[in-house]
Every structure is written in structure tokens, then in C-alpha cells.
Amino acid sequence: MEQQTLHPDAFKNEHAPSDRGVFAQLADPKRLAWHLPVYRKLRCLGRGAFGKAYLVEVVRGKREIVQRVLKKLPLAEVNEAQREAAFREAQLMRKISRDCPWITQFHEVLTCKSGAVLCLIMEYCSGGDLRSIILHQREKDERFPEAQVVKWAAQIGLALQHCHLHGVLHRDVKPENCFFRSTGGDLLLGDFGISCALDEQKFAKTCCGSPLNLSPEIVNQEPYSYASDVWSFGVTIYEAAMLAPPFRGSNICQVAFRIVSCTPEPLPSASLQGLVEGLLVKDPTQRSTLRSALTSPPLVGAVQLLTGPLPAQMEHASGFVHRLRHTTRSEDHCHNRPWDCNPLPQVS
Secondary structure (H helix, E strand, O other): OOOOOOOOOOOOOOOOOOHHHHHHHHOOOHHHHOOOOEEEEEEEEEEOOOOEEEEEEEEEOOOEEEEEEEEEEEOOOOOHHHHHHHHHHHHHHHHHOOOOOOEOOEEEEEEOOOOOEEEEEEEOOOOOEHHHHHHHHHHHOOOOOHHHHHHHHHHHHHHHHHHHHOOEEOOOOOHHHEEEOOOOOOEEEOOOOOOEEOOOOOOEOOOOOOHHHOOHHHHOOOOEOHHHHHHHHHHHHHHHHHOOOOOOOOOHHHHHHHHHHOOOOOOOOHHHHHHHHHHOOOOOOOOOOHHHHHOOHHHHHHHHHHOOOOOHHHHHHHHHHHHHHHOOOOHHHOOOOOOOOOOOOOOO
């Protein structure tokens, strides 16, 4: 979808970026006269490190109405580092979501000329997140069929590989950040709020992510790279299969100790056990790569089904499938590539 930028008159009260003021302007019917969409707030979905996420109704013209997620980030009172982090999220989402069907799609960037407010318009996944589905299944004391876990693993693995091939480290792969496009639909990787583009340096040194999914190198406060995402990917597969994370404890110290020192309970499926064992190797230099995981016996069939002929609504992903089939380098040899996208749009 072509990116849109707010009309110069859209954010008149730019120094008071309240929810009420922003949505009053985004919902102004005059926007349709400027050929810009009108956004109607339906409900708040949650609060993050920088701002809130809302479910909105988007009106284009007289009849076209779709639902989106609007992340509103008030930046007037934050420091420069936080503002840069917010703009980084927008830029990363624009770069990597364009042609991969297993990443939540990023549609628009809306900003005022002072930079006091940033609104990100993203795909709404009505099926909820993987964590909620796991908890529901745990209440029933019934594990998912192995074929279902394999399909989810293939989808998230393909999404993560796409990130890595673009020099992007997600840093927070977990069930809460895997979303179903619809009930029973495809599983997508999302929430790149603390992602990091690896520009000149191959290794990131900040400690981010969720405690249960942290890799041993992060727990040990060592530099980490793509292999850390691979570990979190393995933890996510394990939790989907067992309905519980592999490393648990009554406090963060216990969890950290078990991540570094313990071996989790084996999976009932021998094929999945072999896959997860490779992903959860403590030494990142010996850990399986995404390429080896996606071409392993448990996943290769599901990957081939997913990257075969695509339905009409996913024709935009054909470029991704072409690159996936023809690339010869793994994420271990991912070099930085120049981006062909424009800078974040600003209103003059």
C-alpha cells in the first residue's frame, strides 16, 4: 500500500499530542477531501514502552472500510534517544514488512511537522496472539497437534529469516509477539518495537527482550547477534509444543540459571526434539542456523507448502519467495545492504 502523510493542517495542535486531540484530527471528515483516510477509534488494545495501540476503523472514500492498528507515540517530552528509537521502529517496519506475508504489515506513517506525535498504521490481526492460544490450550490440558506446531514454526522461521536477510535483529521473539491474521489463520511475527538494524556493527550490546526467552549470551551479558533470535525461536517452538516455556523458575535468577546451565524436558516428538535441541544449544557459534532449521526434516515440507503458489491476496509476497528460493547465503553471512526506501515522511 502506498504510504500516506498527513496534510499540513492535520495536526494544528502539535504541541499538545493528547489522545483526544490526535483522534479528533484523524477522524476529521475533511481529510477525505484531501484524499486522505479518516481514522475512527474503536478501542484501546494496549500500552507499550512509548505509547498506546488502538484498534481503528479506516474510511477511504465512501465505502471502503478496513480495520487497522494505530500505534500513537507522543514524542514531545521524551529524550532524543527515545525519539530516535521510535523513528527507528517506523523505518524498520517499512523496510521489512513490504513483501513478506508472515510479518505484520506496516501501512502508513503519520507525523506532525514538529515530530511531537508519530502514528504508525499497521495490520490488525483479529485472531489474537500465540500466547493466548497456548494458555487456552493449557487450560484444556490438551497439546496442539504436531502438524500445527510445525506449520507455526515454519511461518515464524520464514519471517525471522526475512528479517535477518535484511540485517534486522528482532530481539524479542516470543509467543506474545506472534499474531494470527484471523482465527485459525496464518501466524505472523510482529512487534518490532525494540528491534535493531545492524548497520556498521554486527553485534548489539543492549540487553532487551523477555526473561523467559533470553539467550544464554544475553544472560551472560555477552555480545549477541542473529543466533540470539534463533534461540528465542527455539523457545517459542518448545512452548507451542509443550504449552510451557523450557526454562521456568520462581524468580528471574532461577530462570537465568536454568537458561545457562540446564537442559529442558524433552519433547514427546522425536523430530521436533531434534529440531529444538539444535536451536537451544548454549554456545551460539554451535547453534543451528535458521536455514538449517527451515530445511530440516520436521520443517522442510511445511516450508515448501508455504512458499509454493500463493493465494491472490498474497501476491505481494512473490518477491520474498523468489529471494528465499534463490538466495545462497545464510543469516550467518548477512552483510549490510543499502536501503531503497525514502526517509520517514515529514510534513513541511
